[in-house]
Structure formats: C-alpha cells, structure tokens
Amino acid sequence: MTGDDLLGRHRRVLPDWLALYYEDPLEITHGEGRHVWDSEGNKYLDFFGGILTTMTAHALPEVTKAVSEQAGRILHSSTLYLNRPMVELAERIAQLSGIPDARVFFTTSGTEANDTALLLATTYRQSNTILAMRNSYHGRSFSAVGITGNRGWSPTSLSPLQTLYVHGGVRTRGPYAELDDRDFVAACVEDLKDLLGHTRPPAALIAEPIQGVGGFTSGPDGLYAAFRDVLAERGILWIADEVQTGWGRTGEHFWGWQAHGQSGPPDIVTFAKGIGNGASIGGVIARAEIMNCLDANSISTFGGTQITMAAGLANLTYLLEHDLQGNARRVGGLLIERLRAVGAQVPYVREVRGRGLMIGIELAEPGTGRAAPEAASAVLEAARAGGLLIGKGGGHDTSALRIAPPLTLSVAEAEEGAAILERALRGLQ
Structure with a gap:
C-alpha cells in the first residue's frame, strides 16, 4: 500500500x-x-x-516489557474493581505532586483531565465562571474548547462556561511586552484585579505554565505565584495544566508550576501525554476536599486501565532512575x-x-x-x-x-x- x-x-x-x-x-x-x-x-x-x-x-524496552507482561494477564477491568497498578501509580504521582493530602483520578487524555478539573472546580466553588489565559489551549472537548484562548483551535464560541481571558501568557507580544519582567508581572496582576472587580467570583484560573500549542510561550517566572496571591484572597482555585510541561521536561523543575511556586502548589494539577510514553493516560491531582466534592456516583471505564497503568509505572520509574x-x-x-x-x-x-x-x-x-x-x-x-x-x-x-x-x-x-x-x-x- x-x-x-x-x-x-x-x-x-x-x-x-x-x-x-x-x-x-x-x-x-x-x-x-x-x-x-x-x-x-x-x-x-x-x-x-x-x-x-x-x-x-x-x-x-522497560515499557514494552511491562505492557507485554500485563497484556498476558488482563488488559482492563474498569474502576469498579480494585486495580493494583492504578493504586501504585496514583501513590507515586500523589507523592511527587507537592499537593498535600492529594487524590488522583485517571482519565484517557489531557482533554478529559481538564474536563474533570473544570467539573471539580465549578462544583467546589458553585460558579461556572473560569479565568483562562490568552493564547492558551486545553483540549478539544466542548468545555475545553470553551476555555481555549487560541482562535485557531477554538471552533465555536458556544460553551457551558463563562470564560474571562487574562493577560500574561505571552511575554514578548501584547500591551505589556515592552515592560521589564517585574513591571510586566505587576501590570498583569493589576489587570487581573481589575477584571475580578467586574465579574461574579470565578471558580478557578486554569493556566499552562508554558503554553504548548500557543508556541511554547510563557510569562516571567513568578507570574502565577503573584496571580495565586490575588486568587487565594478570594478563594479562587488555581488549576495548573501540566499536560505538556510535567515530568521534568522543562529541566529546572519536575512540574512547570514550580517556576511559579512561591505561593505553594496549585489546588489542582492536570497531566497526560508523556507519562504513558504513548499509552493513553491522563489524570487530575487535587487535594482531598476538592476531589471529593462531587455528590454523585462516577467511574472511568478506560481511565486507569491495567495496561496503561503498567506502561505509566514503568515509564515513570525509568525517568526517575535515569x-x-x-x-x-x-x-x-x-x-x-x-x-x-x-x-x-x-x-x-x-x-x-x-x-x-x-x-x-x-x-x-x-x-x-x-x-x-x-x-x-x-x-x-x-x-x-x-x-x-x-x-x-x-x-x-x-x-x-x-x-x-x-x-x-x-x-x-x-x-x-x-x-x-x-x-x-x-x-x-
């Protein structure tokens, strides 16, 4: 062919x-x-x-071997049953996250992880207003498209969420580009404060520490720490979209948010892509009170399935050991x-x-x-x-x-x- x-x-x-x-x-x-x-x-x-x-x-080889061995036992059973590889990977990710009393929920993609984070944040805060960054990308589902600040990847303006876009994701373009880093951060913070003065209290700010689809752009180090101070005063959550930046890719930090971590870890972290090395793994990390705020039953048919968890465990082990x-x-x-x-x-x-x-x-x-x-x-x-x-x-x-x-x-x-x-x-x- x-x-x-x-x-x-x-x-x-x-x-x-x-x-x-x-x-x-x-x-x-x-x-x-x-x-x-x-x-x-x-x-x-x-x-x-x-x-x-x-x-x-x-x-x-380590991932290939783990997947092959797991495939010879069982591929899938759903989250209705205890799943040892899922528990083991969740334990490791919770420990690495920096989030106190962390809980981990596995999905099949970064899009689904961000959907889950939005569900948690809006339920916990009883608000459907979301702050997002200009030039951002968070996935291709209906809700993720609705918070994506990149016209080329947002095919509809219809959304279940009210999205307000914040300055700061692109350092070298836009109205504050000519400022030095300190003044750039200060201007973005003042813009955020002004925005919050004109809207009902949002549920969360979702932000990629480095914008992936947006062209690997970012604000100065410390920008999101400064944002976090403003948000925390108002009880607004911080969601770090680590789908592209997680697991040490940025070199200096294990998580991208750590370049902005002066105010502590985010309330919610989403991840996907690299952890599976090609296996379909996404997920959400949040402290227990946020993760457990849902008052209805839920499952994940394919999230955390045994074969993808085996791949993730082997891949993460290799990454850390080497x-x-x-x-x-x-x-x-x-x-x-x-x-x-x-x-x-x-x-x-x-x-x-x-x-x-x-x-x-x-x-x-x-x-x-x-x-x-x-x-x-x-x-x-x-x-x-x-x-x-x-x-x-x-x-x-x-x-x-x-x-x-x-x-x-x-x-x-x-x-x-x-x-x-x-x-x-x-x-x-």
Missing part, C-alpha cells in the same frame, strides 16, 4: 478538520530511541515525540544556546525561547515583526527533508516551531538536529 493510497483512504473516511503535517503526509511505521521510520523506509530524528507524548524513548529531568536540563540547555546562536544570524528568527527540552523558535517577517506562518511551514518541510521531525504552533498565525524531543536525547543527537534546523532556517528567503 503506497502513501498516496493511504492518504486517499484517510480523506474519504476521516474529518476534513483532522490536521495532517506536510504537503505529502507521512506514515510512521516504527521507532526506536529518538528515531522513527516511515512507510518508505526513511529514517528521521524525532524532535516532536508524537506531540510531546513519547517522553522517554520510542520502543523503550534522571531524565537532569538530562533535559543539560542537553536542552546546550540545544537552546546552539539554536539561539543560529537564530542570531537568520533575519526570520524573532525569538528562541523555552527551557529544558521544550523549545520554541518564533519566526517573523524581517523588518516588520509580522508573523510568518509560511516560513514556519517551509522550515517544517525542509527539516523533514533533512531527516528531522519538529512541530509548529503559535497563536492565530502558527508561526512558531516547536521542539520537544524524548528526554533521553543525547548531546550528539541534539547537535545533529540543530545542524538540520540550521540548514532549514538558513534556507528561508
């Missing part, structure tokens, strides 16, 4: 809005370590990891400095940002500062031609390149990927 045949079949039976990368979409057939292969036999260095989901490595957070800090630091050196010589590169192995390269038209989505697409294609897979994102303009390799990335692989990216960027005219 050729790639063209598969593309035609895809278009006949799947939605038109289901996005595909590349002018000639590729089929990935297998992977190993930091590399994948397509159906034509081409090998690629993977710097996107299935949208930050292959966190440790493709075909990691200090992949430290590797993300070391190798990611080298990679971002290498890319900044390249960017300084390419007029299209407006900014190289990020931390650890979560790096964004924002492109703009030279001399104007206007977003350059066509340039981003051109670099995406050129990188693939050179044997490298990357992502892209940003606000409505999609002009940022997203770089997020598996956390086992070696220095040699980082240099190889940077060299391919350099050639792709220098090819912009």
Whole structure:
C-alpha cells in the first residue's frame, strides 16, 4: 500500500478538520530511541515525540516489557474493581505532586483531565465562571474548547462556561511586552484585579505554565505565584495544566508550576501525554476536599486501565532512575544556546525561547515583526527533508516551531538536529 493510497483512504473516511503535517503526509511505521521510520523506509530524528507524548524513548524496552507482561494477564477491568497498578501509580504521582493530602483520578487524555478539573472546580466553588489565559489551549472537548484562548483551535464560541481571558501568557507580544519582567508581572496582576472587580467570583484560573500549542510561550517566572496571591484572597482555585510541561521536561523543575511556586502548589494539577510514553493516560491531582466534592456516583471505564497503568509505572520509574529531568536540563540547555546562536544570524528568527527540552523558535517577517506562518511551514518541510521531525504552533498565525524531543536525547543527537534546523532556517528567503 503506497502513501498516496493511504492518504486517499484517510480523506474519504476521516474529518476534513483532522490536521495532517506536510504537503505529502507521512506514515510512521516504527521507532526506536529518538528515531522513527516511515512507510518508505526513511529514517528521521524525532524532535516532536508524537506531540510531546513519547517522553522517554520510542520502543523503550522497560515499557514494552511491562505492557507485554500485563497484556498476558488482563488488559482492563474498569474502576469498579480494585486495580493494583492504578493504586501504585496514583501513590507515586500523589507523592511527587507537592499537593498535600492529594487524590488522583485517571482519565484517557489531557482533554478529559481538564474536563474533570473544570467539573471539580465549578462544583467546589458553585460558579461556572473560569479565568483562562490568552493564547492558551486545553483540549478539544466542548468545555475545553470553551476555555481555549487560541482562535485557531477554538471552533465555536458556544460553551457551558463563562470564560474571562487574562493577560500574561505571552511575554514578548501584547500591551505589556515592552515592560521589564517585574513591571510586566505587576501590570498583569493589576489587570487581573481589575477584571475580578467586574465579574461574579470565578471558580478557578486554569493556566499552562508554558503554553504548548500557543508556541511554547510563557510569562516571567513568578507570574502565577503573584496571580495565586490575588486568587487565594478570594478563594479562587488555581488549576495548573501540566499536560505538556510535567515530568521534568522543562529541566529546572519536575512540574512547570514550580517556576511559579512561591505561593505553594496549585489546588489542582492536570497531566497526560508523556507519562504513558504513548499509552493513553491522563489524570487530575487535587487535594482531598476538592476531589471529593462531587455528590454523585462516577467511574472511568478506560481511565486507569491495567495496561496503561503498567506502561505509566514503568515509564515513570525509568525517568526517575535515569534522571531524565537532569538530562533535559543539560542537553536542552546546550540545544537552546546552539539554536539561539543560529537564530542570531537568520533575519526570520524573532525569538528562541523555552527551557529544558521544550523549545520554541518564533519566526517573523524581517523588518516588520509580522508573523510568518509560511516560513514556519517551509522550515517544517525542509527539516523533514533533512531527516528531522519538529512541530509548529503559535497563536492565530502558527508561526512558531516547536521542539520537544524524548528526554533521553543525547548531546550528539541534539547537535545533529540543530545542524538540520540550521540548514532549514538558513534556507528561508
């Protein structure tokens, strides 16, 4: 079966809005370590990891073995029965969360995790008003779309929630961009206070510590701690969406919120993607009084199923035992400095940002500062031609390149990927 045949079949039976990368979409057939292969036999260095989901490595033997052994026993029983792997993974995550008296609920995705967090917050606070960040993304369900502050990923304005959008998720654009970090935070806090003075008390603020789909943008360190002080005075909850930033990817911290943790941990943390290394795991962590506020029965048919929990346990164990957070800090630091050196010589590169192995390269038209989505697409294609897979994102303009390799990335692989990216960027005219 050729790639063209598969593309035609895809278009006949799947939605038109289901996005595909590349002018000639590729089929990935297998992977190993930091590399994948397509159906034509081409090998690629993977710097996107299935949208930050292959966190440790493709075909990691420890995860493969755990999944195989669990599959030979039982795949699934639902949450109506005791489930040892689910309890064991929940215990480890609760301990790592920093949230006192933490409870953990497993879902199948980050979207479902954020849905659950919204259900908990609105029930606990008896309010359907949510604060969210501009340029944010929280999933594709009806409620998650309703709090997404990114026009390109929000197909409807209909929502069961009243959403109010807050400044601060993008440091280098917007009305406060010219301020220094301290004044930027102060301006965003004053804006938040003013907003709260014009609305009924919200249930929560939901925020990604680093905005993923938004192009790996973030406010200054400490922004959400300053927000938390304002929120806590009013009893408003803080939900940290760690779907992309969790598990040590940012290098300096295990959780993205810890760069803003001066006021203590969030009330609720959501997670997904990397913890399963490709297995469908999402979840919510909250202190007991919030998690237990629901007064109706609930289950999760596929959340916490034995085979995904086995994958998550093996993956988390490998990550901790091999200090992949430290590797993300070391190798990611080298990679971002290498890319900044390249960017300084390419007029299209407006900014190289990020931390650890979560790096964004924002492109703009030279001399104007206007977003350059066509340039981003051109670099995406050129990188693939050179044997490298990357992502892209940003606000409505999609002009940022997203770089997020598996956390086992070696220095040699980082240099190889940077060299391919350099050639792709220098090819912009």
